[in-house]
Amino acid sequence: MYTTEFLDLPPLDSADGVVRLPGSKSISNRVLLLAALCEGTTAVHDLLDSDDTLVMLKALEQLGCSLSRHGGVLRITGLAGLPPAKPAKLFLGNAGTAMRPLTAALAVLGGEFELSGVPRMHERPIGDLVDALRKLGCTIDYLAQQGFPPLRIGRPQLRLTEAIPVRGDVSSQFLTALLMALPLVAQQDITIEVEGELVSRPYIEITLNLLARFGVAVRRDGWRRFIIPAGSRLVSPGEVHVEADASSASYFIALGAIAAHDGRVLRIEGLGHDSIQGDIRFVEAAQLMGADVRSGPNWIEVRRGAWPLRPINIDCNHIPDAAMTLGVMALYATGGSSVLRNIASWRVKETDRIAAMATELRKLGARVEEGADWLRITPPDVWKSARIGTYDDHRMAMCFSLAAFADQGTTVRVEDPKCVGKTFPQYFETLFTVARTAPEHIPVICIDGPTASGKGTLASRVADRLGYHYLDSGALYRIAALAARNAGLELTAQRESEIAAVAATLPVRFAADRVLLDGQDVTDAIRTEEAGMNASRVSALPAVRTALVELQRGFRQLPGLVADGRDMGTVIFPGAALKVYLTASAAQRADRRQRQLSAKGIATTIDVLRADLEARDARDSQRAVAPLKAAQDALLLDNSEQSIEESVDQVLRWWEERQPFKDT
Ligand SMILES: Nc1ncnc2c1ncn2[C@@H]1O[C@H](COP(=O)(O)OP(=O)(O)O)[C@@H](O)[C@H]1O
Ligand SMILES: Nc1ccn([C@H]2C[C@H](O)[C@@H](COP(=O)(O)OP(=O)(O)O)O2)c(=O)n1
Structure with a gap:
């Protein structure tokens, strides 16, 4: 479950695949x-x-x-x-x-x-x-x-x-x-x-x-x-x-109607047309709006039918919860207004849902009129990116996620995403298994810099705050070096193609905070200073770098990525929306590394560490391919005098300045 302060959904394009929903x-x-x-x-x-x-x-x-x-x-x-x-x-x-x-x-x-x-x-x-x-x-x-x-x-x-x-x-x-x-x-x-x-x-x-x-x-x-x-x-x-929750299914039925286009299909399992839940009749409303739905006793398949969707005017008494989803589908129903009637019970739900829907739909650019027990929604002429308030109401968060599919490239910020915990804690994770978008739409923040500048610490904390994935690219070079050594290879230029072959097929898996190489836990083995030096050696070999490119780019997944390393902003993600070049004085870095090692019970001296890291800086910045250097459009951050929290906050401020809704 996302427990972040907010979750940003970048512009999404389509959806397909299979979901199993939680119980009703x-x-x-x-x-x-x-x-x-x-x-x-x-x-x-x-x-x-x-x-x-x-x-x-x-x-x-x-x-x-x-x-x-x-x-x-x-x-x-x-x-x-x-x-x-x-x-x-x-x-x-x-x-x-x-x-x-x-x-x-x-x-x-x-x-x-x-x-x-x-x-x-x-x-x-x-x-x-x-x-x-x-x-x-x-x-x-x-x-x-x-x-x-x-x-x-x-x-x-x-x-x-x-x-x-x-x-x-x-x-x-x-x-x-x-x-x-x-x-x-x-x-x-x-x-x-x-x-x-x-x-x-x-x-x-x-x-x-x-x-x-x-x-x-x-x-x-x-x-x-x-x-x-x-x-x-x-x-x-x-x-x-317990059959799967039909109200939860409404989001995926709507998703299919909006985004399963060009031969794509969205299949929902655990629920079908003989469901005892009233919200299963949401299917009929979705069909009126244009959804193409087929179903069996325990499954439902949805494709986009009519597009744009058709406006609807409907008495929602029989589907009070799922009807909120129609409110967001109405954004895609051009050529008129949609009216949701007989929804007085919305006023006494988790929040006053009529008022909440009206307020938040307007933020996206829709025109909305509100009555005691009805809503009239006219789709936006021009969509706006927006911060969507969720009012501690799980259904607000879930239905507004569907606003991320506007083809005008809007970003939807869902505030307090953990409110989905009320009925569907894994809602967003499930959405991300079926939602698709072009890689360039998935936001990336790059944090590059020399050893022990605090890249890993900063990047993983920024990722935590945004709910983004985290790529520790240095770990991949460390693992590649270890795998090459395990294969009996000397880490020299003469062995470049063999090391690259090892790197191209690394059987690596990141599980929680553990790193597994061919099923073996190598989390600690790759963190020694020697492993860092070996990584630096193999990373100077151009064929090894090429072998690792696709693996690294594969980390760019919804909802976003924070990547740290040496060439994240220059080579791997040159189009990233934010690039930070992180530095700290050599003295500070040697001191930090010593503390880090001594916390693990490894004794070293500052002088040796400082000499090591200067040697590593020299090799990393002087190599021919993808040397350590700031990207032209990177923002420089010297954190010598900053606490970790201060640098995290600085990066998050820079990130906010780049958001489309920063002025709203
Ligand atoms: N801004 C900071 N101020 C003080 N210490 C920091 C700061 N950033 C990171 N550190 C500490 O420095 C050490 C090295 O950081 P790490 O993230 O491993 O660096 P890198 O990934 O650049 O090698 C860690 O023990 C971390 O807690
Ligand atoms: N994107 C990257 C990341 C790391 N490397 C190389 C260069 C580094 O010295 C080694 C180890 O990187 P890592 O980030 O784990 O090292 P530090 O934590 O900064 O000491 O890998 C690289 O060439 N390109």
Whole structure:
């Protein structure tokens, strides 16, 4: 997951390939709660691993459920319909799918519980659910503002003979919560009556479907009355497979419609046309806009159909979450405006999504009108690069990533990308496996300079701050030298072609912070001073340098690269958007190297080190091919008197000055 302050998406061109998506959040949290309440043990396969499921799991553990994990399977032994034995204070983050049903289940079962969440959760209304629960005899108090979490729950005196009214027009989660909780106390038929128009009906269908799997067949009379039959009991079905999340799939369905052009196909696995999730109907909306979609029971394939996309005017009640994705697709639907209607529930989600979408779409150049429960979006005439605020809302981050495909070459900065952790922690990584763009669009920052100037330290920290890949090109010369020695070669010009042949086929792999050569961990072996000197020797051989060019350029991958070495800016990435030539005095560098070595328990003297590094400087800058020197357009940074943080901040400032949205 990207935990950087922001993530810049350079202009993207197309998409193809296969994605497997994480499990559905709605199904995951419902299954977890039902498994926790029922009789028996449930093995849950393909559970979503995200912030919202984590808070649910922690809460269930606190309530006394026993959980164990083996491989990808989670086993839960339920409470068999009994109230939790101990009082508990549950923290539920910003997970509505945990807060609402747990409130209902615990209020019906009774005990001493407190339920709280993040500040935004304390702004999301729960009064209608609490009113319904109080009417049937539950004890619930507000601990802060009336109508909002945090809540205290006590013991109920249940009255279940009369129909229980619940409002259906704010959030379907209230009805879901009652439907999952009331089978615990169904000594007689229990009737729930929905007041107002029921929003987000598909989510109720998921609830009913899962209740049926746990042995409870709810009867219903249209969408107004739901009856839980007397004698209902929640019983584990044994095994449950969680299907991939249909709301998460919406981003990739849209991606296919926007970017799978010229024979490309985007295939989504783990979800198909017989999905029980309402958001699967996003497919129909995407088709109306022009997507070419084919699907089977467990897969969906999407290609670009109509292009540009067609504007849409649609009632989104049946796809409340996935409909946000239509808002960004509308940017590509020229020839009119798109209207998304019946989206009032957006106002009380992770953020006020109507206001948030309007604000951020405008930044890209779209004209947007906003009503109480609708949005009208007219695509930009001229796209603008923009910093997109995400409001701690995973769906804002995910849908706006799709704005990077404008053919006018816009850069989209997604702020706080880690908000996707709520439902899809690997969203951007998954996007980058299928999104394509020309290499010259992928940003590169080059940091060249002499030994021990701090290139590696600076480059890897800048890469961390930007979420970019990092290329330590010196490591490749070190590895090439080691591999050549292992092959019994002397590191001399007479052996140039043989060393180059070794370098051309290096079986090297970078895994986390380890370097593997032919499966052997050589991380420490390549870091000795001798290995540095050997690297310097082989790096003077032109054929060796040529052999390593493609390997180095292969590191230029989405979302960007920071590369350090001697010739990053002059030879390997001459078109890089930022080149830094890093220096420090020889005395400083010798001192730094000595500290670095002594931290590893290697004793040396400053004089020897200084002589070594001056010898290396001389060889690296005097060789015939790609000598160490500043690129003409490089910015010079002498960090002799700077701390590491100061030099990192300096480079990031230079980088910001080059961004297209720096003045916005
Ligand atoms: N600006 C700086 N100020 C002080 N020490 C630094 C600075 N930059 C790097 N160092 C230290 O100098 C040592 C050498 O840095 P390194 O990144 O390995 O250099 P290079 O990759 O140029 O050989 C490291 O121990 C690092 O912590
Ligand atoms: N892009 C590069 C990187 C390194 N080299 C050569 C020259 C250097 O002396 C050796 C070792 O590089 P490395 O960056 O690992 O060395 P230092 O950490 O700066 O001591 O490889 C090169 O020629 N071109």
